[in-house]
Amino acid sequence: MRESxxxxxxxxxxxxxxxxxxxxxxxxxxxxxAFSTIIVSLGAIYYHLNDYNEYWxxxxxxxxxxxxxxxxxxxxxxxxxxxxERNVKKxxxxxxxxxxxxxxLLSQDLDFIKQIVIKNFDSFPDxxxxxxxxxxxxxxxxxxxxxxxxxxxxxxxITPAFTSGKMxxxxxxxxxxxxxxVKYLDQYAKSGNDVPLKDALSKLTxxxxxxxVFAADLNTFNDKxxxxxxxxxxxMFDIKLFSPTVLFVISFxxxxxxxxxxxxxxxxxxxxxxxxxxxxxxxxxxxxKDPDAPQKYNDAFQLLLNSLDGEERVTITSEDADIMxxxxxxxxNSREKKTLSRLEVMAQLIIFLAAGYETTAxxxxxxxxxLSRRPDIQERLRREVLEVLDGREHIEYEDMAKLQYLNQVIxxxxxxxxxxxxxxxxxxxxxEINGIPLEKGNSVSFDVYNIHHDPENYPEPxxxxxxxxxxxxxxxxxxMAHIPFGAGPRICLGMRFxxxxxxxxxxxxxxxxxxxxxxxxxxxPVPVVTKALLNPAVELKCRIKKI
Ligand code: HEM
Numbered sequence: 001m002r003e004s005x006x007x008x009x010x011x012x013x014x015x016x017x018x019x020x021x022x023x024x025x026x027x028x029x030x031x032x033x034a035f036s037t038i039i040v041s042l043g044a045i046y047y048h049l050n051d052y053n054e055y056w057x058x059x060x061x062x063x064x065x066x067x068x069x070x071x072x073x074x075x076x077x078x079x080x081x082x083x084x085e086r087n088v089k090k091x092x093x094x095x096x097x098x099x100x101x102x103x104x105l106l107s108q109d110l111d112f113i114k115q116i117v118i119k120n121f122d123s124f125p126d127x128x129x130x131x132x133x134x135x136x137x138x139x140x141x142x143x144x145x146x147x148x149x150x151x152x153x154x155x156x157x158i159t160p161a162f163t164s165g166k167m168x169x170x171x172x173x174x175x176x177x178x179x180x181x182v183k184y185l186d187q188y189a190k191s192g193n194d195v196p197l198k199d200a201l202s203k204l205t206x207x208x209x210x211x212x213v214f215a216a217d218l219n220t221f222n223d224k225x226x227x228x229x230x231x232x233x234x235x236m237f238d239i240k241l242f243s244p245t246v247l248f249v250i251s252f253x254x255x256x257x258x259x260x261x262x263x264x265x266x267x268x269x270x271x272x273x274x275x276x277x278x279x280x281x282x283x284x285x286x287x288x289k290d291p292d293a294p295q296k297y298n299d300a301f302q303l304l305l306n307s308l309d310g311e312e313r314v315t316i317t318s319e320d321a322d323i324m325x326x327x328x329x330x331x332x333n334s335r336e337k338k339t340l341s342r343l344e345v346m347a348q349l350i351i352f353l354a355a356g357y358e359t360t361a362x363x364x365x366x367x368x369x370x371l372s373r374r375p376d377i378q379e380r381l382r383r384e385v386l387e388v389l390d391g392r393e394h395i396e397y398e399d400m401a402k403l404q405y406l407n408q409v410i411x412x413x414x415x416x417x418x419x420x421x422x423x424x425x426x427x428x429x430x431x432e433i434n435g436i437p438l439e440k441g442n443s444v445s446f447d448v449y450n451i452h453h454d455p456e457n458y459p460e461p462x463x464x465x466x467x468x469x470x471x472x473x474x475x476x477x478x479x480m481a482h483i484p485f486g487a488g489p490r491i492c493l494g495m496r497f498x499x500x501x502x503x504x505x506x507x508x509x510x511x512x513x514x515x516x517x518x519x520x521x522x523x524x525p526v527p528v529v530t531k532a533l534l535n536p537a538v539e540l541k542c543r544i545k546k547i
Contacts, residue, residue: 008101008254009254010254010255011069012255013254013255014069021038021041022034022038025037025038046068049068049069050068052098053065053066053068053071053098055096055098055103056095056096056097056098056103056105057096059096059436059437061094061095061096061105061436062091062092062095062096063087063091063095063096063097064087064090064091064095064097066097066098070100071097071098071099071100071101072097072098072099073099073100076097076099079529079530080421080422080447080449080530081421081447081449081450081530082530084106084108084447084449084450085450087106088108088447088450093107093108093109093112094106094107094108094109094112094434094436099443102128102441102442102443103439103441103442103443104424104442104443104444104445105436105438105442105443105444105445106444106445106446106447107444107445107446107447108446108447108450108451108454109434110451110457110478110480110481111434111478111480112433112434113446113451113480113483113487114479114480114487115433115434116425116433116444116446117425117446117480117486117487117488117490118487118488118489120431120433121325121488121489122429123427123428123429123430123431123438124425124426124427124428124431124444125147125148125151125425125428125489125490126146126147126148126151126425126426126428127144127145127424127425127426127490128424128426128443129145129147129426138273138276138277138343138346138347138350139273139347141341141343141344141346141347141348142347142348142350142351142354143155143158143347143348143351143493144351144355147426147428148428152328153340154340154344154348155328155493156328157304157339157340158300158303158304158340158348158493159320159323159328159493160303161300161303161304162320162323162493162494162495162496162497163319163320163323163496164319164320164496166303167397167496167497167500168397169298170212170298170497170500171396171397171500171504173208173211173212173298174208174212174500174501174504174505175394175395175504175508176211177204177207177208177211177505178204178394178504178505178507178508178509179394179508180204180207180221181200181201181203181204181207181221181505181508181509182508182509182512182513183221184200184203184221185200185509185512185513185544186546188543188544189513189544189545189546190546192543193543194518194541194542194543195368195541195542195543195544196539196541197365197368197369197540197541197542198361198362198365198539198540200365201361201364201365201368201505202357202358202361203220203221204220204361204364204505205356205357205358205360205361205364205501206218206220206230206233206234206357207220207221208360208501209352209353209356209357210229211299212299212300212497213299213300213301213349213352213353214229214283214299214301214349215297215298215299215301215302216229218230218233228275228279229279232271232272232275232276233353233357235271235272236272236353236354237354237357237358273350276346276350277346280346280349280350281342281346283301284305284342284345284346287301287302287305288305293305294306300349300352301349304340304345304348304349305345320496322491322495323491323493323495323496325488325489326489328489352494355492355494356494356497356498358419358533359419359420359498359533360498360501360502362417362419362533362534362535363410363413363414363417363419363498363502364502364505364506365540366413366416366417366526366536366540367409367410367413367502367506368509368515368542369521369526369536369540369542370409370413370464370524371510371515372515372516372517372518372542372543373517373523373524374464374524377409377464377466378510378514378515380405381405381406381409381506381510382510382511384403384404384405384406385403385406385506385507385510385511386511388402388403388507389507389511394504394507394508395503395504395507400500400503403503403507404471405466406503406506406507407469407499407503408466408467408468408469408470409466409506410499410502410503410506411466411468411469411482412464412465412466412468412469413464414482414484414485415452415458415468415469415482415484416452416453416461416462416464416525417526417528417534418448418449418452418483418484418534419484419533419534420448420484420486420533420534421447421448421449421530421533421534422445422446422447422448422449423445423446423448423483423486424443424444424445424446425443425444425490426441426442426443426444427439427440427441427442427443427444428440446483448483448484449530449534451480451481451483452481452482452484454481457477457478457481458481462525464524464525469482485498511547512546512547513544513545513546513547514544514545514546514547515542515543515544516542516543516544516545517542517543518541518542518543521538521540521541521542522536522537522538526540
């Protein structure tokens with residue numbers, strides 16, 4: 001694919017380049033010639049950028065004509081789902097845009113999506129990586145942005161931390177954390193105060209990750225001062241788009257990349273990653289010195305540590321085929337390096353925190369809010385939960401499959417409020433799909449939010465109806481019509497973990513509390529804003545009553 005050099009620069013870099021160019025011309029050439037050269041150069045640049053903007057039209061693919069510098073990026077940033085909805089109405093289910101200098105094909109066509117994420121996975125195995133630092137840094141080692149054989153190797157190595165067998169072992173820790181949440185919420189039931197749902201459920205998901213991934217008690221329900229771990233973990237999610245550092249990195253991406261390569265320091269969130277690298281290295285040293293550690297610890301940390309040097313086989317049963325695809329398991333038979341480096345182990349632990357904390361808390365808080373607004377669904381759910389529990393305190397592994405209505409409520413919540421509103425893939429091999437020629441370097445995006453709200457897939461899409469996910473109704477639906485966890489070999493690795501965590505928590509909540517509406521809160525559907533992740537337009541609260 002033709003790469004546009006100008007599009008690879010940030011706006012700040014372009015301004016500096018243009019200023020230097022004009023300064024040199026006016027310094028060394030007579031004014032008239034310098035002036036004429038600038039006019040000609042501007043014309044040539046305009047022609048080049050405009051021509052690049054026609055990328056998809058020249059291939060016969062419709063789509064909005066974006067700004068010649070930013071393509072459709074600025075318009076999209078205002079609200080991704082409104083941008084997609086508007087353009088699907090105008091151009092159909094598949095259309096082309098230029099985002100940040102990269103030609104991006106957006107599709108809501110379910111067969112097309114299946115072709116990309118499953119059938120032609122070989123041509124679309126990776127996600128685009130916009131980072132220019134190319135450092136041997138913890139952030140460059142996250143599974144989410146790893147590409148090619150590196151991605152296969154790491155995914156193959158860490159999948160055992162997420163199998164059904166592993167979830168069974170993590171259940172007591174999840175039950176413990178949800179019990180802590182119930183104790184924490186008891187205060188709200190007693191006082192009658194509104195529960196700030198996102199805050200309460202974020203405390204839970206952080207606690208679960210702490211216990212199951214790092215074997216650490218983060219004490220998140222304690223309102224005293226945060227431990228350093230909790231402080232930095234929270235800070236990781238507190239990115240202010242208009243902070244000077246963020247604006248600098250956006251404006252000068254190449255300069256920031258060079259700076260990182262020269263100094264070994266990344267500008268954004270450096271203190272956070274320094275802290276995690278140091279403290280995880282310390283825990284790693286302690287565990288590697290302890291010969292009993294493999295038996296003693298049951299967390300993901302230990303599982304990943306065991307794969308530092310060993311070449312032991314990774315065994316996955318057919319039950320876990322959804323998270324370990326053929327494309328990944330091939331690595332087991334290859335002669336490539338199969339182990340993980342220390343840096344890679346640390347990076348995956350952090351990505352579990354980053355990928356699992358906010359997404360799961362968001363889904364759980366929407367479920368609780370919906371229950372407060374839909375007493376009929378809440379009662380039906382409670383009946384099922386009490387029946388399955390049959391007088392026991394917590395659910396057990398074997399109960400998971402029996403909680404059918406609970407699973408339907410979670411699926412419907414993820415349909416209406418998918419935390420990740422878009423997923424994407426990078427084309428790594430020129431391939432033609434449905435008559436559209438895709439070139440290496442193109443990106444392809446799928447609009448999860450609008451797929452989930454397309455009346456062709458779900459009649460009356462803004463109605464909350466868990467029965468859409470009854471076994472009969474589900475069987476008739478296209479598999480790509482419900483993709484909150486993505487699809488294909490790169491599907492969310494923590495999908496089962498998140499499902500277990502949500503079931504355990506909701507069983508305890510529904511058993512212990514009645515969810516009631518708070519005054520002044522919006523009805524259903526909840527108004528949302530969709531930027532990188534989906535969020536409600538207002539902070540959601542409800543009241544609870546102890547049962
Ligand atoms: C409700 C909760 C969650 C949702 C909705 C969610 C959603 C997603 C989505 C949409 C993707 C991209 C999939 C694709 O491109 O096809 C993804 C990837 C990923 N998720 Fe999740 N996620 C959730 C929870 C978790 C948890 C709890 C963890 C780990 C503890 C996790 C770890 C990951 C990882 C490691 C990837 C990258 C997989 C790869 O590139 O191979 N997620 N997730």
